[in-house]
Amino acid sequence: xxxxxxxxxxxxxxxxxxxxxxxxxxxxxxxxxxxxxxxxxxxxxxxxxxxxxxxxxxxxxxxxxxxxxxxxxxxxxxxxxxxxxxxxxxxxxxxxxxxxxxxxxxxxxxxxxxxxxxxxxxxxxxxxxxxxxxxxxxxxxxxxxxxxxxxxxxxxxxxxxxxxxxxxxxxxxxxxxxxxxxxxxxxxxxxxxxxxxxxxxxxxxxxxxxxxxxxxxxxxxxxxxxxxxxxxxxxxxxxxxxxxx
Amino acid sequence: xxxxxxxxxxxxxxxxxxxxxxxxxxxxxxxxxxxxxxxxxxxxxxxxxxxxxxxxxxxxxxxxxxxxxxxxxxxxxxxxxxxxxxxxxxxxxxxxxxxxxxxxxxxxxxxxxxxxxxxxxxxxxxxxxxxxxxxxxxxxxxxxxxxxxxxxxxxxxxxxxxxxxxxxxxxxxxxxxxxxxxxxxxxxxxxxxxxxxxxxxxxxxxxxxxxxxxxxxxxxxxxxxxxxxxxxxxxxxxxxxxxxxxxxxxxxxxxxxxxxxx
Numbered sequence: 001x002x003x004x005x006x007x008x009x010x011x012x013x014x015x016x017x018x019x020x021x022x023x024x025x026x027x028x029x030x031x032x033x034x035x036x037x038x039x040x041x042x043x044x045x046x047x048x049x050x051x052x053x054x055x056x057x058x059x060x061x062x063x064x065x066x067x068x069x070x071x072x073x074x075x076x077x078x079x080x081x082x083x084x085x086x087x088x089x090x091x092x093x094x095x096x097x098x099x100x101x102x103x104x105x106x107x108x109x110x111x112x113x114x115x116x117x118x119x120x121x122x123x124x125x126x127x128x129x130x131x132x133x134x135x136x137x138x139x140x141x142x143x144x145x146x147x148x149x150x151x152x153x154x155x156x157x158x159x160x161x162x163x164x165x166x167x168x169x170x171x172x173x174x175x176x177x178x179x180x181x182x183x184x185x186x187x188x189x190x191x192x193x194x195x196x197x198x199x200x201x202x203x204x205x206x207x208x209x210x211x212x213x214x215x216x217x218x219x220x221x222x223x224x225x226x227x228x229x230x231x232x233x234x235x236x237x238x239x240x241x242x243x244x245x
Numbered sequence: 246x247x248x249x250x251x252x253x254x255x256x257x258x259x260x261x262x263x264x265x266x267x268x269x270x271x272x273x274x275x276x277x278x279x280x281x282x283x284x285x286x287x288x289x290x291x292x293x294x295x296x297x298x299x300x301x302x303x304x305x306x307x308x309x310x311x312x313x314x315x316x317x318x319x320x321x322x323x324x325x326x327x328x329x330x331x332x333x334x335x336x337x338x339x340x341x342x343x344x345x346x347x348x349x350x351x352x353x354x355x356x357x358x359x360x361x362x363x364x365x366x367x368x369x370x371x372x373x374x375x376x377x378x379x380x381x382x383x384x385x386x387x388x389x390x391x392x393x394x395x396x397x398x399x400x401x402x403x404x405x406x407x408x409x410x411x412x413x414x415x416x417x418x419x420x421x422x423x424x425x426x427x428x429x430x431x432x433x434x435x436x437x438x439x440x441x442x443x444x445x446x447x448x449x450x451x452x453x454x455x456x457x458x459x460x461x462x463x464x465x466x467x468x469x470x471x472x473x474x475x476x477x478x479x480x481x482x483x484x485x486x487x488x489x490x491x492x493x494x495x496x497x498x499x500x501x502x503x504x505x506x507x
Binding site for chain 1: 349352353356357358362372374375453454455457458459460461462463464471472474475476478
């Protein structure tokens with residue numbers, strides 16, 4: 001009898017777990033958020049056990065294009081306003097809020113063998129890896145280079161589709177340097193050397209997050225956004241090197 | 246036309262669905278094209294440079310595939326040695342490997358920071374990454390399996406008696422190979438070459454990872470298309486159509502010349 005009871009109990013528990021409705025939240029997020037958002041997603045699921053978070057990481061401009069072409073995530077977190085503003089205009093997303101900032105650095109090979117000390121050094125430094133001009137990291141890099149009055153001939157620039165590809169051209173490939181976010185360079189650890197870009201030349205990246213208007217998982221989407229902006233989210237973002245918004 | 250009646254209706258119906266699966270995305274591209282500016286989109290400086298680089302590199306990759314792949318295919322078809330299946334698997338691996346992974350693997354082997362790449366750089370002054378040679382290499386890596394697999398199948402089907410006859414008449418093994426074996430599979434050499442060319446022409450991931458994306462130097466058409474998708478989607482579609490037209494042209498020519506006769 002006890003065995004029967006316990007089997008029934010186990011069966012009930014198992015089916016209860018399987019049947020428990022899990023609200024899915026699909027989040028489109030900038031490549032530079034990969035590490036931080038993966039952690040935030042896990043923490044969020046621990047706090048909201050009825051919710052399952054799924055991510056799609058790519059360059060913000062590519063994500064914006066996907067949303068324009070009717071991809072329907074619940075939340076969009078971009079690395080710049082330029083990718084999200086057109087979506088706001090066509091009412092594809094709700095009004096975004098800023099949740100983090102990031103700064104650019106120059107990433108070089110470990111121990112900086114090419115002696116890169118500033119943006120100016122990039123104009124004569126072999127091949128420099130930059131993001132595509134329309135990806136936020138590419139646009140920010142262009143801003144920083146123009147602030148520093150540095151021009152790099154396009155014949156020495158390799159264009160990557162997103163920031164992690166831009167960095168791996170240095171960590172895994174033969175690019176002399178890459179202009180990437182501090183957070184990505186930090187995450188690469190000893191695989192690259194970080195050269196700071198002074199504030200006068202640096203471009204500060206801002207990260208807006210918004211609920212996608214067509215989302216049917218309104219409550220879960222709002223909860224996720226609130227979580228990102230809350231204490232736990234901010235703590236994780238800071239750990240990755242993001243600045244508060 | 247009468248012959249189709251002998252096929253079971255269900256098979257034909259599923260085949261039609263299969264054909265539609267390939268045709269619909271192509272029609273989608275055509276639908277998205279902006280015909281009024283097509284000529285302009287295809288003749289911008291960047292597009293022409295990318296087109297030229299693409300064709301030159303794809304031809305290079307095809308030649309390299311034929312030079313290196315013909316002996317390989319012969320060895321796989323005729324050689325009887327231990328590890329032949331392993332060798333075949335190795336040669337065919339790039340068919341199933343994600344191209345970006347192929348690019349990372351090439352970097353591990355040939356970047357200036359790898360032992361071999363460093364040797365090439367220090368002794369010969371050659372840097373494969375960020376160069377057209379690197380593009381050719383990345384394309385060859387992913388395209389050569391198409392050539393080898395085509396030629397191996399053809400070589401396996403060759404009647405050995407022709408080669409035996411030539412050998413008994415005193416021809417050296419090399420002479421038998423070049424004068425008897427290769428002419429017998431010439432159609433497949435061409436067919437495999439065209440397949441490899443078409444694959445090389447469309448290569449994206451391995452090229453981007455290994456050779457980078459430098460305008461005028463390593464930026465082939467597929468890489469240009471990828472960048473344009475965000476700045477100018479219509480131009481991206483125009484260039485995609487050009488790629489499709491070239492590859493389709495090559496494959497159609499291939500069918501008429503060799504596959505039908507064979």
